[in-house]
Amino acid sequence: MTTSLTTQVIVAGAGPVGLVAALILARAGVDIVVLEKRAALTAASKASTFHPATLEILDELGVLGPMLAEGEIVKRIQYRTPDGPFAEFVLADLAERTPFPFRLHLEQARLTPLLLAQIEALPNARMLFGTGFEAVAQDENGVSVTADRDGRKLTIAADYLLGTDGARSAVREALGIAFDGMVYPHKVLRVMTSDDLDLVLPGIAPITYLHNGGKSLSFLKMPDCWRIIIRVPGDVPDEIALQDGWFADRIREVMPGWTTPPTVLGRDVYGASRRVASHYHVGRAFLAGDGAHVTNTRGGMNMNCGIHDAKALAEAMIRALREHRPELVVATAAERKRVAEEMLIPRTDRNVAGGEDWLQKVRDLAASRSSAIDYLAAAAMLDMLERPARAA
Structure with a gap:
């Protein structure tokens, strides 16, 4: 038995990217259907950095508002050696931007329920859990x-499809879009600790590179713990990287005086790839988020870039539906692909490359307030999304 629906935009995938797009569309009065193959929102620990533009x-x-009340507000980024900090950037310097x-x-996973609650309150939005995308057919209209719904x-007929279903995107595969690139040669060990790291690294900032x-x-302060990131x-x-001894040895390599390893609340190892979809659309089916681009996690940019994709493409679809101009969405998709290729990937690769030349550049940037502000603006992704002008 086959059930049929008609809507204006189908969003496949209910992560932060898909739900941001869905909420923007629905708030503008667009009829939407959101498909999510899982029975509920994922609670898995994934991306956790939100930049100013986002x-x-x-x-x-x-x-x-609820996110600020619950999250860790990061006001400083610090670079240091075992002897102490050698460069620090204060994000308050971005106040004019x-x-x-x-x-x-x-x-x-703390954001997605907030988005979902607003979507489900709108009469023109339908959220379908336990419903996995399988195939798409299309014509010029x-x-x-x-x-598959349980x-x-x-079958759902719509004006547009937006695939936000992750790095293994079924939408991208159905469209025959290549996702070429490379796997980074290293993996990442993430260790969570509740210890007070200020006792070991006095003056440590919520983002610190040692x-x-x-x-x-690398050290990231979360609301309930510190994350220690090791290449x-x-x-x-x-299985070796997850052992206590391997973790302890890596700490001593970087900071010999840190002889007592921190208490471990949890740990995991994950890999990373660098890929950009060869096209961001076929006809009226479009890609956003991890289905369109993935990169390493240093700097926390990929999810943010996906949310920017969602805003740009959703707003383009709203205008295209009103003006009957699908070329507006095509142009926006091309611009988002350019941003990924010319800005997202080079910046995240630079963060990983490191080396003495980069560290010297960091010192020089921190020594000049104007250079530091420009560096912070790029790290904050303020130039990676078209934003309305601020009032004087």
Whole structure:
């Protein structure tokens, strides 16, 4: 038995990217259907850094207040050696460029329920859990999506499809879009601790990069713990990297005086890839978020870029529906692809490359307030999304 629906936009995937797009569309009066193959929103620990440009979007959507109350507000970024800090950047210096001159650390799983609650309150939005995208057919006037809804077939006709279903995107595969790139040669070990790291690294900032020669550790302060991030060489098996002894040895390599390893609340190892979709659309089916681009996690940019994709494409679809001009969405997709290729990937690769030349550049940037502000603006992704001009 096949059930049929008709709507204006289908959003496939209910992560932060899909739900931001869905809420923008629905608030503008567009009829939407959101498909999510899982039975509920994922609670998995994934991206957790929200940059100022993204905070502006979330504020417009009315979900930022609860996030600020719950998250860790980051006002400083620090670079240091075992002897102490050698460069520090103060995000308050961005106050003239953004109303939110700070980063926010909070699990993305704390954002998605806030978005979902608003979507479900709108009469023109339908949220379908347990419904997995399977196939799409289309012509110049629209798309027809086939989905599996708890074992039964569902077909949905719409003007547009937006695939926000992750790095293994079924939408991207159905469209035959290549996702070429590379796997980074290293993996990442993430260790969570409740210890007070200020006792070991006095004056540590909520984002701190600790360097000693060619070795480094990264530290991110979360609302309930510290995350210690360690690069794992490609020839080290995951089971070895997860052992207490391996973790302790890496800490001592970077900071010999840190002889007592921190208390471990949890740990995991994950890999990362660098890929950009060869096209961001076929006809009236479009890609956003991890389905369109993935990169390493240093700097926390990929999810933010996906949320920016969602805003740009959703707003283009709203205008295209009103003006009957699908070329507006095509042009926006091309611009988002340019941003990924020319800005997102080079910046995240630079963050990973490191090296003495980069560290010297960091010192020089921190020594000049104007250079530091420009550096912070790029790290905050303020130039990676078209934003309305601020009032004087």
